[in-house]
Amino acid sequence: MxxxxxxxxxxxxxxxxxxxxxxxxxxxKELPRETRVDLATGHNGRRFADRYVNELIALARGGExxxxxxxxxxxxxxxxxxxxIKYQNGKLADMGWNAECGASMGFTIELLxxxxxxxxxxxxxxxxxxxxxxxxxxxSDIFDAVISGVPVAEAVARFVKGIAVNAYRFAGSPAxxxxxxxxxxxxxxxxxxxxxxxxxxxxxxxxxxxAEARQxxxxxxx
Amino acid sequence: xxxxxxxLAATLSRFRKIGIIGIPPLDxxxxxxxxxxxxxxxxxxxxxxxxxxxxxxxPRVYCAILRTAVVNALHLELDGIYVDTGPGKCDCxxxxxxxxxEALPIPVICTRNTDTTGYGTPLCQARLxxxxxxxxxxxxxxxxxxxxxxxxxxxxxxxxxxxxxxxxSILELFPDTTHIYGWARCMENKTPADHALEATFNPExxxxxxxxxxxxxxxxxxxxxxxxxxxxxxxxxVHTTSSARAKVQAFLELSGVRP
Numbered sequence: 191m192x193x194x195x196x197x198x199x200x201x202x203x204x205x206x207x208x209x210x211x212x213x214x215x216x217x218x219k220e221l222p223r224e225t226r227v228d229l230a231t232g233h234n235g236r237r238f239a240d241r242y243v244n245e246l247i248a249l250a251r252g253g254e255x256x257x258x259x260x261x262x263x264x265x266x267x268x269x270x271x272x273x274x275i276k277y278q279n280g281k282l283a284d285m286g287w288n289a290e291c292g293a294s295m296g297f298t299i300e301l302l303x304x305x306x307x308x309x310x311x312x313x314x315x316x317x318x319x320x321x322x323x324x325x326x327x328x329x330s331d332i333f334d335a336v337i338s339g340v341p342v343a344e345a346v347a348r349f350v351k352g353i354a355v356n357a358y359r360f361a362g363s364p365a366x367x368x369x370x371x372x373x374x375x376x377x378x379x380x381x382x383x384x385x386x387x388x389x390x391x392x393x394x395x396x397x398x399x400x401a402e403a404r405q406x407x408x409x410x411x412x
Numbered sequence: 413x414x415x416x417x418x419x420l421a422a423t424l425s426r427f428r429k430i431g432i433i434g435i436p437p438l439d440x441x442x443x444x445x446x447x448x449x450x451x452x453x454x455x456x457x458x459x460x461x462x463x464x465x466x467x468x469x470x471p472r473v474y475c476a477i478l479r480t481a482v483v484n485a486l487h488l489e490l491d492g493i494y495v496d497t498g499p500g501k502c503d504c505x506x507x508x509x510x511x512x513x514e515a516l517p518i519p520v521i522c523t524r525n526t527d528t529t530g531y532g533t534p535l536c537q538a539r540l541x542x543x544x545x546x547x548x549x550x551x552x553x554x555x556x557x558x559x560x561x562x563x564x565x566x567x568x569x570x571x572x573x574x575x576x577x578x579x580x581s582i583l584e585l586f587p588d589t590t591h592i593y594g595w596a597r598c599m600e601n602k603t604p605a606d607h608a609l610e611a612t613f614n615p616e617x618x619x620x621x622x623x624x625x626x627x628x629x630x631x632x633x634x635x636x637x638x639x640x641x642x643x644x645x646x647x648x649x650v651h652t653t654s655s656a657r658a659k660v661q662a663f664l665e666l667s668g669v670r671p
């Protein structure tokens with residue numbers, strides 16, 4: 191059974207029939223149109239599979255599989271949107287999905303790195319931050335700061351910190367959160383959160399799909 | 413006949429088709445029924461016209477239900493419009509009435525609905541598809557007849573709190589055993605200004621607290637959702653977005669609510 195998480199910028203796959211197989215990743219723009227999987231999630235997923243699991247459920251199931259705690263907040267920062275789930279006493283307590291006002295934050299962060307030829311691994315978390323609620327609107331702050339003499343790297347770092355702070359507030363300002371999504375690989379973003387952050391990587395939704403798949407098809411007992 | 417009733421009857425006798433925004437008092441609906449008037453509930457999408465046709469009159473970022481009411485008012489041939497601007501509606505409706513009164517060549521009459529006689533809320537507690545129940549509740553504002561053969565109440569497995577949404581498709585996601593709370597319950601009870609009834613919820617069942625985006629009730633919805641032990645706050649503008657649908661789906665499924 192092949193699982194697919196079809197994100198805005200990247201698609202992630204896992205073949206459950208190959209023992210020990212690792213997830214694979216491909217840029218969405220390079221995805222063959224004829225791609226088919228058995229179980230999909232992600233906002234592009236419905237086009238590529240007959241069975242679809244919505245992203246929040248996949249995130250929640252992934253969290254249940256990867257986090258051995260009864261109380262936690264799991265925040266997923268994707269290219270296009272941000273979403274979170276909060277568990278208390280082992281049960282869903284709160285959730286949110288910001289696809290409109292949280293639009294394109296991850297996408298914009300990646301875009302800026304390429305455009306300005308930056309390396310987020312070498313940028314320090316700035317003292318100041320922009321008040322960013324949307325990737326597109328936040329770009330104006332960068333341009334204004336650069337015009338006023340702020341170095342590009344500093345301006346972009348303020349933007350990235352602004353996005354992290356916005357996502358943190360969206361998730362309810364927890365003292366500690368688990369982070370999911372491609373931005374886990376961005377050290378500047380991870381360090382910009384004003385709380386303790388545990389990155390879980392970009393395959394949390396795939397893990398959630400795996401849990402759903404196991405429910406559909408219980409493992410064989412020999 | 414009391415002077416007010418005589419005046420109302422005289423006014424309505426000149427009309428054949430009226431529109432209503434919000435829920436005018438029962439006296440108005442009763443008189444309209446007695447005169448055999450056609451009543452259009454302007455809060456519902458009635459004409460196939462772009463919502464943008466309301467933009468010369470209302471800001472784009474405004475309650476989608478009132479923008480819909482303006483589009484209906486502009487395109488339906490009405491003889492008059494009754495707009496409730498009392499404690500059962502909102503300031504936005506009051507301002508919309510002011511704007512329509514100037515824009516349209518027909519009378520736009522403001523009312524203050526303070527009706528307190530409860531008709532009961534059988535549909536809110538019945539086991540039937542949520543969309544069908546919400547349609548029946550909204551259709552009920554055009555009549556003063558008591559409810560006949562009310563369906564029996566069921567034990568709830570989920571709750572929907574709020575106003576009837578502009579886009580009913582969000583209601584497809586709920587099980588038939590969803591109880592209705594909030595202003596929609598006040599509608600069925602024909603007491604739209606009953607704020608205590610509006611604020612009532614059942615803490616025992618997972619509940620979606622819904623409000624139209626840019627509506628004053630977003631504050632109440634979010635406030636009550638925080639008080640409820642197992643709630644999802646949701647606001648939707650014109651159409652139900654895929655993320656709004658996914659939120660409701662996930663909330664119900666992860667809360668153990670069966671379809």
